[in-house]
Amino acid sequence: MIIGVDVGTSVTKASLLDREGSAMVTHSVRSTLRRAPGGRVEQDLDEVVDSVVRVVRQVVTEAERERQPIEALAITGQGDGLWLRDEQGDQVGPALSWLDARASGVMDRWAETGVLRQVYRLTGSGMFSGSAGPLLAHLAEHDPDRLRRAAVAGYCVDAIVQRFTGEITVDASDASLPFLDVAARTYSERAIAAAGLSGYRELLADPAPLGKLFALSGRAAKQLGLPSGLPVSAGPFDLPACAFGAGIREPGDGTLVIGTTLGCQVLRDEVDFDPDGEAAGMWLATPQPQRYLSVMPAMVGTANLDWVLRTVGAGIEELEPLLGGSRPGAGGVSALSFLSNSGERAPFVEPYARGQFTGLSLETTPADLVRAMCEAVAYAARHNLETAGLTGEVSACGGGARSAAWSQIFADVLGRPLHVPHEEGVGARGAAMTAWDSLGEPVDRQRWAQARRVVQPHPSAVEFYERGYREYLDSIDRARPLWRQRPTD
Template identity: 80%
Template sequence: MIIGVDVGTSVTKASLLGRDGSARVTHSVRSTLHRSAGGRVEQDLDEVVASVISVVRSVAAEADSPVQALAITGQGDGLWLRDAAGAQVGPGLSWLDARSAPVLERWESEGVLRRVYGLTGSGMFPGSAAPLLAHVAEHEPQRLERAEVAGYCVDAIVQRLTGEVTVDASDASLPFLDVPTRAYNAAVLEACGLSGFRALLAEPAPPGKLFALDSRSAAELGLSPGLPVSAGPFDLPACAFGSGVRADGDAALVIGTTLGCQVLRDEVTIDPDADAAGMWLATPDPDRYLRVMPAMVGTANLDWVLRMVGAGVQDLEALLAASPAGANGVSALSFLSSSGERAPFVEPHARGQFTGLSLETTPADLVRALCEAVAYAARHNLESAGLTGEVAACGGGARSAAWSRIFASVLGRPLHVPHEEGVGARGAAMTAWDSLGEPVDRELWSNARHTVQPDAAAVEFYERGYRAYLESIDRARPVWRSGGGVSG
């Protein structure tokens, strides 16, 4: 058995996983996002570590057979500054943080974003490490003077549990890594003006690396000292592999707070004419990569529109049933994040809209229009990432049968939804078993899912709707860039 831990943005979960990929026991606890003016979104590392200790200890207490390893995954991006002992140097800056938007605007005007994209094939957004590091260097230089490590959530936790300073190659991929070689690209650091902080970046761990749980942490977790600890990949690639993605061109769609749209690829290719968005991620297999388009739209948009109409998640199926495909003429752009959009294009000032409203528009029409807009965004991102194969879907949004059917119909292909909801922890555990030299039966894991078929009658309708969606974005982008409101 392996205990898989997924340290999400607001919830930390741990599961006791068997070799068939099923969870015997799961415990979860919420953690806090601290929001303040200027688009700041922060987390307290001590609270996050305490959440890990809480859920792992609860799961370990119920384990009825030996635990072979602790496998950790969690949120990526952001900036988690620590000292040599692993103590936080100021709060962790979440990937949702928008304070560095002015840095990105400056880098765009100076051509930095395009140069970095040409070197790595990866774009940047306000919550990625490079602009956050540049912002802190400009506004809080004393923090960097005290810091020994500039890393991410997963490696911050691993440092606390094992004493090791490390980073998984998936986390390190954006934006400083040359992904095929797994080495930091000095030209990228120079382009961002961050060469002076190279010493804060931990060397990526080699594939298959395991760490050892120290005695203090073992006592807190209720596990054995020296227990192998696997660190990564972070949650997006962990979800891809945990949901059964195996072949070149296959995709994983994580319908969570945001959309994690990713496609498995056998080689890294860089299109110099494409938007400087998305990212290439290293994976546990050094010869395979993930092309990821991490859009800022997702279930957070659903939560918002349900609040606006006075409904809850429990009402979603009925609301979607009460409005037909096309939402009775209402359409939407779903860019509601305060930090704009980051894939498949980067627009820090992107904002949402509804069009086609009338006195006859119902709450159900508003909900369906936004759900369809998120599905269009998923298609936009997956096609930009190179989708050619099957699509696995996971996350809270995939639990809705009606919304899943919309996604399948917009994509024009089936969605394969794993029976186990904790696919991030599954992916981390799969990696840990590989590192232990005891790989699991991947075909068995991939078959443990159900399939949502497209609605044949809606596919052609949504094809036209998708083209109209792309045209709406083309009209809106110049308005966003000018700082004005979005017109229909």
Template identity: 60%
Template structure:
């Protein structure tokens, strides 16, 4: 009875799985996300912890046996500042935040982002801890002075439940960790001008670490003191584990609020002269890494176009089904995030565009152009990450059969969809089971899936569409300004 908890940006979920990897109990509750002027996006740590308590208590009440362990995963990046007791000294700054746009632009011009990338393989973006720490160090240093730890969502919740100050190696991977040594690179920290804040970075926990609920955490969740708790990996690598990614070259597409493209590798080497974007995420297996390209495009763009056109998300599939590939000449660049793009290139000034519009353009063409452009962005990311094997997919976007077919056709390969949507929680539970010495049969868990095949007759048209996308992107990058 391991309860997997996935603490997302807008939703916290708790799931318990049977021996075949099917969920037997689940609960979810929304989280508050505060969108403020200046591109600021924040969350309240107390509220997030309360959502965890809500879903854990709800699931535990339905189980036929006592809970045996708690497995945490959740959103990564951002900046969750706490004191020694785990209390927030500033509202948590989300990975969606854009307040450090100017910091990133200055670092790109000065070569700081290139220097950090060459040392750690991490491409920084406005919502990553490095840029946010630098912004606060200049603008609000008193906030950092009050903090004991500058961490992330999962370790912030862990501290409130166990009293432990630590961080999973996956979260620590961006932007200061050398993936080969799994230790912080002090020269990368120095390049960002943050050496004097080095003490805020918790040391990564050893592989297979297990923590225990303290009295406060036990009272909050209604579970016994001393219950085993694992924390991490965060949601991107947890989803890869939960979906079944196991062989080097295999990849996973997470079509969520943003578009996370990851490829498993057993080689921590990276192109140090390449464009400083993406990241190498350490996994629970010290011999494996995930080359991640987490683009800022995704279902948030679909929500935007639905609101703009006055349609519901349920209308997306019929519009796609009744339109032709190529959207009658309408093309799009999908960069709608206020903080620009972070993979497979980094540009805080990246913005969306539609072209080829006319008086004959309808809703179907606009929707299809956006959906196709997000699929082209996924291909761009996977080419940079080195996808060569089986591709898996998860996230809210996979609930659209028509959009999934577009992804398969654009990427030119079949896509495996796990039957249970809670792959982040699945990955957390699998990680916890291994740490506790009671691993599940991963082959049985991976068997519950379906495959979306490529439609050969669509591939050539999408090859032309992808070439047009790349040409439009190259032209637009010279025009973007903050």
């Protein structure tokens, strides 16, 4: 057995996983996001670590009751943001969440001066205000003393690993955005210099080698109720962990994480991007040699569903009948799903992208509005997956995949079967899979992939949505010049 831990933005989960990929027991606890003026979104590292201790201890208690030996502790969690620590692993100020927007001014300046384009040409990664690069630059300008007090500028997963093992490290997946040469698994010094951050290069821990395991310290072992020296696996972070946990196996396979936003990922056997193309998306190193993830992290997802349900006065429990009450095409209503205040970042970058409904009439029903928005999000998923290089099988996970009706729309729009794992904790699954690889005891990936339900596309709907998708792309092309006319204050 392995204990897989997924430290999300608002929930920490721990699962006791067997070699079939099944969770024997799962416990979770909520974390706190602290929001403040100026777009600040922060977390307290001590509270996050305590959340891990609480859920792991609960799992350990049940494992002992069932006499199940624990082989390793596998940790994954949220990526991006900035988690500053000292040599002992104590936080140097609160952690800056990936949702933090204080560096928006840096992003605007970098867009105007060409820094974003320079970094993209060197690494293939498009930055956003919650990624480590602009957050570091913001602190260098506004709080340099805080950076002087820090020994490491890392991420959530490696912050927890430092507390539990005493090691300063980082997984290559976390380090990928924005300064890693992903193929070489080393930092691009030119990209760091382009961002004006060479003076803070020593804060960036070098990525851990493939297959690296760490040892649980005696102090952490007492806290967690685990043996001292137990192997600890650090990463990959939640996006790639979900990809592997959901069943991605061969180059060209894709995974769709239908969460608050969409995580659209395709496994590739080489890093291949157009340095003069859209500075969107990112390339991630993975736990497998010569395997990379082309990732398009769109800003649309279940947040769109929540909004449209609120707008029509419905609850999530009414989603299935609402989608069933409107046929494909939503009674002539179509939508663009760009509702985020931050606009869109994949597969194109438009900070002022905004949503719309068209084709409304007095006969339009609440069900039509809900279906139109769900179809628009599915079109966005196809746009992102195809841009990332999708040619193979598609798996899906996240809260949106729980809906049978919405899963059917995704399958029909993609024109491919959608494979949805029975186990919802795919992040912990992916982390455990990585840990077993590092222990030299790889699991049967084919068997793990069989534990999924398959949503088959309906041929007539596929044909209909093929036309709808082309119209969706045309609508974006018409809207982009309008979005670039920035609103006046």
